[in-house]
Amino acid sequence: MSQTFGEFGLKPFLLAALTELQFKAPTEVQAKLIPVVRAGKSVVGQSQTGSGKTHAFLLPIFDGLEADNHEVQAVITTPSRELAYQIYEDAKQLAKFSPEPLRLGNYVGGTDKRRQIEKLEHEQPQLVIGTPGRIRDLIKTGALDVHTASQFVVDEADMTLDLGFLADVDQIAARMPEKLQMMVFSATIPEKLKPFLRKYMANPVVEEIPVKSVISPTIDNWLLATKGHSKNALIYQLLTMGEPYLALVFANTKQRVIEIATYLKQQNLKVAVIHGDVPARQRKRVMREVQNLDYQFVVATDLAARGIDIDGVSHVINDGIPEDLDYFVHRVGRTGRKGLPGTAITFYSPDEEDQIEALEDMGITFKPKEIKNGEVVDSFDRNRRQKRAKKTVKISGAMAGKIHKKKQKVKPGYKRKIKQAISKEQMYERRLKQRQDRRTSKKQKKSSSQRYQ
Known part of the structure; x- marks a missing residue:
């Protein structure tokens, strides 16, 4: 070579x-x-x-x-x-x-x-x-x-x-x-x-050319849970707490791009916007201005994930996980280029667990993070419960079927409902056993009294 x-x-x-x-x-x-x-x-x-x-x-x-x-x-x-x-x-x-x-x-x-x-x-x-x-x-x-x-x-x-x-x-x-x-x-x-x-x-x-790593090793790849938080407020907080050199915020739809950009502008940030409905002449001008560093913050759809190749992108924020997981790699790949360090931050909610696992199956490793007292700090491993030794609970085949069906639907509160259903079934089994024990005891007493008459 x-x-x-x-x-x-x-x-x-x-x-x-x-x-x-x-x-x-x-x-x-x-x-x-x-x-x-x-x-x-x-x-x-x-x-x-x-x-x-x-x-x-x-x-x-x-x-x-x-x-x-x-x-x-x-x-x-x-x-x-x-x-x-x-x-x-x-x-x-x-x-x-x-x-x-x-x-x-x-x-x-x-x-x-x-x-x-x-x-x-x-x-x-x-x-x-x-x-x-x-x-x-x-x-x-x-x-x-x-x-x-x-x-x-x-x-x-x-x-x-x-x-x-x-x-x-x-x-x-x-x-x-x-x-x-x-x-x-x-x-x-x-x-x-x-x-x-x-x-x-x-x-x-x-x-x-073999992929040595799915994303560049120079990228710090963070995972941030959004449960109980406003995503717009989190984006603003992340963009302003660390003074990024140039930050790209990716959203899945142009409507969401407009929502994020509008919110950030209301917070007095100068924001560039790129999506499919922006006229070509305007997009060209915006791209030139971004390259000239007239903007520090860019909000875009995946249209730009393969089109923005600018030295010095320090941060990429994924407002949501893209439907096509390959685009995740293209988004994150806008930073950490040419050996430079970069930070990629991906928001996720509990209902996106399957997508996160699919990305991990592709060889992508995340660092769990959260914001505390105005700083990004290490968070708990979201799989910590799975890694604990679990107490096994014997349940019926019918109940196992219900659990499987509920998991497929993934409705809010299904874990609590399943737990309640298991408790009811266990209580029913205990009462049934108690009745059987009482009947057996009565039979034994009756048999014993007849024997000695």
């Missing part, structure tokens, strides 16, 4: 760009894939969030761009606008060091399509970065010409599939040459993605 970027044979301007980024050594995915991409081979890269995969494809693409060729040479699609903006910013940083100007195009939904078409009529970008729907639309109008491209990157392919954009990606790929170097990057490779891979990729190099 290469230990320095200089060993890849990249153009000098790219090494200068990496120096500005203070990238000293390639990550594992970069070390494995940069030589493969530079060799012109198609690849499927499977790696965890924060692995450095963006530069694993950007560096070899820029290394091969021809500044005097004014046609489209490479296309990169990504499922979210935020991620497209992020990759575009990374690409601009590399292009800044090029001795000859390189033209980059950023095309996402919700932006001014007419203006983009007018600009494309005068010149084509050499590198296209955007969301599948908008790129497909520009190709269909004839404004964007991708038949000259030799490289195609499908980033976050599993998310592209989940959000229903794979058909758009398919249409884009169909307009490209048969001899196309395709690079697909994904956290997972679902079965439904495999037909697409087989259609466009013949014998790709498959690199699966």
Whole structure:
């Protein structure tokens, strides 16, 4: 494995760009894939969030761009606008060091399509970065010409599939040459993605970077029970007690994002808001302001979980556990990047115990915490009762069935009701035994008296 970027044979301007980024050594995915991409081979890269995969494809693409060729040479699609903006910013940083100007195009939904078409009529970008729907639309109008491209990157392919954009990606790929170097990057490779891979990729190099830990070891992963507490008040308390450098608060719905943001603004905090209904132009502006550290607090839906890649995110707060547990990893992975420390705080209530256990089954370890006297302190292990030696109570099969049925319904107070039911059954069993004992005693007395008459 290469230990320095200089060993890849990249153009000098790219090494200068990496120096500005203070990238000293390639990550594992970069070390494995940069030589493969530079060799012109198609690849499927499977790696965890924060692995450095963006530069694993950007560096070899820029290394091969021809500044005097004014046609489209490479296309990169990504499922979210935020991620497209992020990759575009990374690409601009590399292009800044090029001795000859390189033209980059950023095309996402919700932006001014007419203006983009007018600009494309005068010149084509050499590198296209955007969301599948908008790129497909520009190709269909004839404004964007991708038949000259030799490289195609499908980033976050599993998310592209989940959000229903794979058909758009398919249409884009169909307009490209048969001899196309395709690079697909994904956290997972679902079965439904495999037909697409087989259609466009013949014998790709498959690199699966093993997950050393589900979340970075530099992240302090806390679990905070919300029972009897206002979640809004807890979020405010956590955001103000430790003076985080930059904190991201993730909620499961845009309605909940609005509720949290409204509450925090009422407490005089300056808060950025990112969710699907925020217009694209405004989201782009907010993302730029967040990157410039104009905001210290961001409240967002999972839309941003893969799109925010900002150095210095010190805290992530999960207002609730996401339905798709993979998103938990993406959320928490916004902090603790590049070896920096970070704190992730997840709220949970008793009815979310199954989700917490499922996350633990994935290899995620939590530290139980609570807030006391304005400080976050260690709390008790929520499984402490299970770990105690339990006194066994013999119950009937019928009662066991009732308990199982009640557990499945998980209604409030079911434990108390079951306890009462068991007590009643035990009392009934005791009374029955007492009656049987009295009858047996009477029979024995009667038999004894008859024997001596």
